[in-house]
Amino acid sequence: MQGQASHLPPNEHRYLDVIGVAKSFKGAAIMDQMNFRVAKGELVSLLGPSGCGKTTLLRIIAGLLQADTGDIVLGGRNLSSLPAHKRNISVVFQNYALFPHLTVAENVAFGLRARGTSKADAARPVADALALVRMDAFADRPVSALSGGQQQRVAVARALVVSPDLLLLDEPFSALDRKLRETMQIELKALLRNRGITAIFVTHDQDEAMGVSDRIAVMNKGKIEQFAEPSTLYAQPASPFVMDFVGLSTRLSGRVTEQAGGIATVTTNVGPVRARSGLAAGTPVLLGVRPELITPDPTAEMNQISVQLDDVMTLGSKTVLHGATTDDDNFLCELSGIRTDYKRGQTVTWGWAVDDTLIHAVPA
């Protein structure tokens, strides 16, 4: 899957078009030549570690930050020179940014009032929006009296009531506790789908991105490393960074020692490992295997390595085996269900299909 850089959907799906956006702060480039397209009605995540430029990109799209160069086109309208308040792009902030001096209903009415709608005319859509997020009973409460989840619902209602052309959400679930987070993700995804809203989530949480998005753009150092469906990102990561950032894996470094008919044999610290790749002999590589693809009962045609178990974690729905780490290599295997037949210190043989080996050339 080397060189798969098609971040760009076909033209007819182009709704949001970020073209050649560059931004630097105090001489340091945050992003350079950013190109990014989203289709209408798509739910997309910008996923990456802090400092990767995902929030910067979100703020540039929203008009809260001015790009040095490049264009933002939304629905055929070039927004680049428009201030935030003329873009019709709503933002849900990480801290929700509800107006503390206004009630729940007044918060939701804000966007309509700002657009010149009278108080009377705003009442109906505000009530509808609050009903949509099941907050109608709280209309006259001050926002400080709300829990985190309720505040998030109000922030979503406030953002949607103005019928935005695009909805941007900056780490919208990070302030919620784990259980509530999942509920809210399901709820919000259904809501956005039903209303055909085009939305971009910014997050550093891969589970969250996988859960809510049609496609995920994995960002690193101001660049999109891969922009694909969650399943593709996981099964065919385009780079070691994506492989590491999305999901866990057994990782081995080595060097290609033999190339025969599209199968590269890599010499590693734990023996030879085969992968489907055209990389030439002599190439230093990083190998990865997703932990659930590894079996402790390998067949003859599989890659096989011998691993001494360092830890066995019983997590209920699955059991995770950790092999003793050597150098930069690490060994991880997931088996479904509770397995009591494996003990710490035991040496086992792991195997996986040649086609399941992820392989990436790395700088020597």
Added chain:
Amino acid sequence: MIMRLDRIGLLAVPGLAFLAVIYALPLVLLLFKSVQGVDGLTLITYIDFFGDEFNQVVLWRTLRVALLTTLLALAIAYPTAFAMARAKGIWLNVFLVALVLPMSLGVIVKAFAWSILFRSNGFLNTSLQSLGITDEPIRMLFTETALIIGAANVFLPFMVLPIYTVVRQLNRNLPEAASSLGATPWFRFTRVTLPLTLPGVVAGSAFTFSLAISMYVIPSLIVGERQQTLSMLIARSFLYLRNEPLGSTISAVLLAIAIFVVLFSSWLAGRLGARK
């Protein structure tokens, strides 16, 4: 009902005791003199005070000067507080030093410095004339305008700091959220920024007004005897006229105004903050 002594509350005892002995007690003794007649309590001094046309002029002037001083300080302080809240590192220190350092200079030094600026052959008048804006020197010293400008200068930190504190705590996403919801800069300011910073404005204005209504040194130095204020009347009553009942009466009037301002501003701040 069970009386429960809050142990943390005990920490306030020294301060309360100090205030009671050094502030409240003498004040009550002083105020008592204003209602102490030859044969029992009387309000005659109050009737006399408010009946006198000169006193009415002074009272009105004192209120007017305090109000205009507050407004001028507010107009200068409000944008400054935003710049300060945005400032970082060395610039924030520059702002703070610029605010606090002049306080240590003392009013008297400033007052004489102003006279160099404002007098008829002073810097301002010579500049205006050499630029051809005016032909003759304008009378600036000993005017109410000079007093207001001087007082606003002295009290500026008391206006800036409370507003700065509130602005600095303002969540910067709030104006951004307003913009993304379609609010023009004006709508955003009037519906979000201003209402959320009003508590700072109220606190700063209450400080400044209280200081300005009772100021004595600044008007004595800038306008002198020509345009008296309530504080100067009090001093004159005690020091020159030896009329304790009159001095106490004016003190009581001044205190009443100050109490009103404090109560009104805390009521206003409570109302503004009620929804938070």
